[in-house]
Amino acid sequence: MQQLYPLFVAIPLGVAFLILLFPKSLTKLVEVIVAIAEIILLIMVIALIGHEPFSYFIGKWIPPIGITLVSDSISTLLLLLINIVGLLSLLYSFKYMEMYTSKIRFYSLFMLMVAGMSGVVITGDIFNLFVFLEIATISSYALVGFGCEHEELEASFKYMILGSVSSTLILLGIAILYATFxxxxxxxxxxxxxxxxxxxxxxxxxxxxxMGFGLKGAMVPFHAWLPDAHPSAPAPISAMLSGVLIKACGIYAIIRVVYHVIGMTNITHIILMSLGVLSMVVGVLLAVGQWDFKRLLAYHSISQMGYVMVGIGLATPLGILGALFHLMNHAFFKSLLFLCSGAVEYSTGTRNLKEMGGLFKRMPVTSSSCSIASLSISGIPPFNGFWSKLLIIIALVQAEYYAIAAVTVGVSFLTLVSFIKVQRYSIFGDLPEKLKNIKEVPVLMGTVLVIFAVLCLLSGLLYPFFGNTLLEIARDTVIDQQKYIQLVLQVVP
Amino acid sequence: MTIYLMCFFLFVMGLYCLIAKKHLIKKIIGIAILDYAVNLFLILIGYKSGGIPPVLFEGMNKQTFSQQSVDPLPQALVLTSIVISLGVLIMMVSIALRLYEKYKTFDTSEISRLRG
Amino acid sequence: MGMSLIVKKVTQFVIGLIFLYGINIILFGHLGVGGGFAGGVILTCGFILIMLVFGREKAIQKMRTNVAHFLSCIGALAFLAIALLGYIDGTFFFNFIDHGKEFHLHSAGLIPFADIAISIIIVSAIFTIFVLLVFFGRFVGDAEEYENDEEYVGNIDRNL
Amino acid sequence: MLVFYTLLAIMILGSIVAIETRNLLSSVISVGIVGFTLSILFLMLGAPDLAITQVVVEILALVILIRATISVDNTAIEKHRDTFAMVSSLVFVGLFLVFASYAFLEMHAFGESLMRTSQHYLDNGLAETGASNIVTSIILDYRAYDTLGEATVLFVSVLGATVIMRRIGRKRGVNL
Known part of the structure; x- marks a missing residue:
């Protein structure tokens, strides 16, 4: 396994380059190749769970001369999320992307995005992190504008400007660190x-x-691009962007830089906590008034990332555990919600909640999985969102941040209100005359929705079985800076 | 010190252009200036007074070369960064042209169908 | 199409030199100044010169866009293959070929091959984008004609 | 030393013109001035590889940018100033500059490179990789993985541009 670690980047890159050579008539074959590649990646990640942490020297150059790849439990957790959400979104897009042209290029860009995110997650070199960040984000700019309609291009341009600024800020930070050390x-x-x-x-x-990673992860003062970019993308891409991209390029990078490179200090603690609280509150307040289904979900992404940020900034073991658990749960339920919105759009042709209603009679699979995801995101037991929010709130109370704990509960309540609105207007109520003839989505798309719904339920209930091997080790890795240094440099600091 | 600040002044001018200007091409120019400034900064921190380029030629004394040469690592980084900025420029110009075709304007205050 | 006779004659004379210079920079990138990227962009500039002087038809005859598209994929795959070849002797990106004599063309193992792969990517990719930019918007009037065509790049060749 | 300051001053002047002029074409050409001055500066600072690359990339970038501007019938920008955006950006920029100068006080002086890891490349680059151009030995051997990423970035952006520029994004006849 240790020897094959670079293949997490090499396989998606190779597939992305290879499938562009196929003519349009072989799209079905391309779909099979891409799916097989994703399944292989997923199997490789599952083999990595529970593996001893190791570092891999590319080209046999020892650090700090060459580039080092690092495998520890937090990168494994992120790789697992990337590949689960990636595989399921890919299966979903086989049918969904029928309404767009140039499918082969779509798959190629998709694989390049997966490669970029995996590269960000597995690397141990800060400039290499920047390079792979650029691969992931540039392919996401193209994917956001994939439909080539007015709104999509506009969102893509906005996203691109802010994304480039954040990349430049990150590069400047790298330059200053290089100049100093x-x-x-x-x-x-x-x-x-x-x-x-x-x-x-x-x-x-x-x-x-x-600032740079906060822009990539859409923390509140820097969030302006997200509510435009995520709804404009095709639904599987929205699921990827909200589900993993903002985590791999934003939250994960902040965790690595703050905990492992620079070390947690009081100032950082205050900054991260205030970013988190701001994102949480502003995101949910902006979400409540939305009538566009996908835009509402995008604002909730900001708000839920706020929870994760509060947990990360709290810097107590329980807070970090809650944050990582919420990160994982958010990947599942937010991807499911975006895929559901895509399914609704696929069948009814609208995203406006006011034009929907009574979808349960016509689309039972979509509606019930959408309900499960809504219950998860608003923190209703026994779904996964409840447990992770509970952990974060307990951690806040233990650290004696009573006011922030109260705010967190309030935000959770507002989330519930806004999702009750979604349920009320889309799933229940009367079916409008226009939508009398709609059909349930195709079987493959429905299966993906059901798998995600099961994941939402199980990741809450089965925590005692996987919590130890997946999350608690990751928490220990985050806290232990010495161990990280020792792992890479293999010297006692 | 002064030269770092001048380089940084270039950087903040790019930022100013991005925030204050409403024209798509001007925004692209702002990004280009930001990239120039960061690339220049990386090379400036690797410079050694009286340094020679990090290229060995036959017959050169290797000892004096390794003492006199400027830092080669930032040059490698900047080479990567130049290519990345070319890539970003290509993407931005293509999106801007497509936007012009759709909206018949380059002005961002008129390109605003998305709200909220 | 194209510019006046004088410009054409001079370009015919110069273009060979430009290509030679580009190839020189690619092949000797590990010995002197240059490398795959700079050389690749110089070669692309040669193509752009042909396009400006002789008209775009001539440049596209020299290198068709679907060939360019194909080549850029091949170049990228070749570079990835060079990376994976390192597994023959241990790790990803290991430069396993013996290094030969210092200051000679054969002195750096896989580096010249990597340079060539990069220059292939650069030439074909930037040529594609350039053709695309030149032709963009030229078919606005008869967009309906292409309702069934998916690939815009594919149209360019057919319409010349 | 003076030559660096002069060239940098030319760059700053060029970018002021590029930002503030109302004619798009002259704006683009001023960016060209900044880029070409930058390549001269690279040459002076002991980076000939970068100078070559910067010149050719600048040519390409200019051609692409001019292509973008000549599609506009009227290259002059209408006058409308957004005072709020200007003031807020100036405040932001000023704060940024203050923090930066605060941070720069602790950095090493200009012309005294730190060379902690780079000394290894200079000492052993030729022997270990066989490339006498140390920059090449870094980008294609010590840090070749970065270069794979770099080539992929260019590939992605060209692929993305072809995707963005395709004639028809969504199929007709399918709902939506």
């Missing part, structure tokens, strides 16, 4: 920072990183 390896940087203490250049670089 003369190395690019993250563990080596961490070692130097531990030795020299945090000085003003490091603080400035950290500010740049938080």
């Amino acid at each position: 003369g190395t690019l390896n993250m563990a080596d940087l961490a070692n130097s920072i531990l030795a020299n203490g945090i000085n003003r250049s490091v603080l400035f670089a950290e500010g740049l990183f938080i």
Whole structure:
């Protein structure tokens, strides 16, 4: 397994390059190839769970001379999410993407996005992280504008401008760290920072990183692109963007930089907590008034990322555990919600909640899975969202942040209100005259929805079975900076 | 120190252009200026007074070369970064042309179907 | 199509030199100044010069866009293959070919091959994008004609 | 040393013109001035590889940008100033500059590179990789994985541009 670690990037890249050589008539074959590649990747990740952490030296160059790949439990967790959501979105898009042209290029861009995200997650070198971040985000710019309609191009351009600014800020941060310590390896940087203490250049670089990755992860002062970009993309891409891209490129990168490279300090703690609370509150307040189904979901993404950020910023073991658990749950239920909105759009041709109603009679599979996801996101037991929110709230109370805990409960209540609205207007009520003839979505799409719904239910209930091997180890990895340095440099710091 | 600040001034001018200008091409120009500034900054931090390029030629004394040469690593990074900015420029120009075809304008205040 | 006779004659003379210079920079990138990327862009600029001077038909005759598309995929796959070849002797991206003599063309194992692969990607990809930009918007009037056509790039060749 | 300051001043002037002029074509050409001055500066700073690359990339970028501007019938930008955006961006930019100068006080002085890991490349690059151009030895051997990413970025952006520029995005006849 250890030897095959770079294949997490090489397989999707190879598939993406290869399938462009096929003519349009072989689209079915391309679909089979892409699905097989994703299944292989998923099997590889599952083989990696519970594996001892290791580092991989590309080209046999020891760090800090060459580029190092690092496998520890948090990168495994992210890889698992990327590949589960990726595989299911891919299966869903076989049927859904029928309404667009150039399907082969779509699959190629999709695989390139997966490759970019995997590259971000597995790397141990900060400049390499930037390069793969660019692959993931540039392919997502193209995928957001895939339909080539007015709104989609506009959203794509907006996303692109803000995305490029954030990339430049990140690159500037990398330059400043390089100027101060003369190395690019993250563990080596961490070692130097531990030795020299945090000085003003490091603080400035950290500010740049938080701004840059915050832009990628749509934290509130920097969130302007997300409500446009995520709804404009095709539904499987919305699921990928909201489900994993903002986590892999935003939250994960912040965790790595803040915990492993620079080290958690009081100022960072305050900044991350306030970013989290702001995102939580502003996101949900903007979401309540929305009538566009996908836009409402996009605002909820901001709000739910706020929960994760609060947990990360809290920096207590329980808070981090809750944050990682919520990150995983959000990947499942938000992807499911976006896929449901895509299914509704596929059948009814509208995203406006006011034009829907009574869909349960015509589309039972979609409606029931949508209900399950709504219950999860609003934190109703026994679905997964409840447990992770509970963990975060308990952690807040333990750390004596009573006000923030109250805000968190309030935000959860508002989420519930806005999803009751969704249920009330889309699933229940009377079927409008226009939608009398709609049909349930095709079997493959329905299966994907059901799988996601089962995942939402099980990841809450079966926590005792996987919590130890997947999440609690990840929490220990996040906290233990020394272990990370030792893992990569293989010296006792 | 002064030269870093001048380089940084270039950077903030790019930021200013991005925030204050409402024209798509001007925004693309802003991104281009940002990229120039960051690339220049990376090369500036790797410069050594009286340094020579990090290219060995036959017959050169390897000892003096490794003492005199400027830092090669930022140059490698900048090479990557130049290519990335070319890629971003290509994408941006293509989206801007497509937007012009759809809206018949480059002005972002008129390109605003998305609200909220 | 194209420019005046003088410009054409001069370009005929110069274009060979430009291509030679580009190829030189690609092949000797590991010995002197240059490399796959710079050389690739120089070659592309040669194609652009042909396009400006002789008209776009001539440039497209030299390199059709679907060939370019094909080549860019091949180049990318070749570079990935070079990376994977490292597994023959251990790890990803291991430069396993013996290094030969210093300051000679055969001195750096896989590096010249990687340079060539990169230059193939660059030439074909940038040529594709350039043709696309030149022809973009030229078929606006008769868009309905292409209702069943999916690939816009495919149209360009057929319409010349 | 003075030459660096002069060239940088030319770059700053060029970008001021590029940002503030009302004619699109002159704006694009001023960006060209900035880019070409940057390549001269690269040459002076001991980076000939970058100078070559910057020149050719600048040519390509200019051609592409001019292609974008000549599609507009009227290249002059109408006058409408958004005072709020201008003031807020100036405040933001000023704050940024203050923080940056605060951070730069602790950085090493110009001309004294740190060379912590790079010294290894300079000392052993030729022996270990066989490439006498150390920059090439870094981008294609020590950090070749980055270059794979870089080539992929270009590939992605060209693929993305072909996708964005295709004539018809959605099929007709299918609902939606």
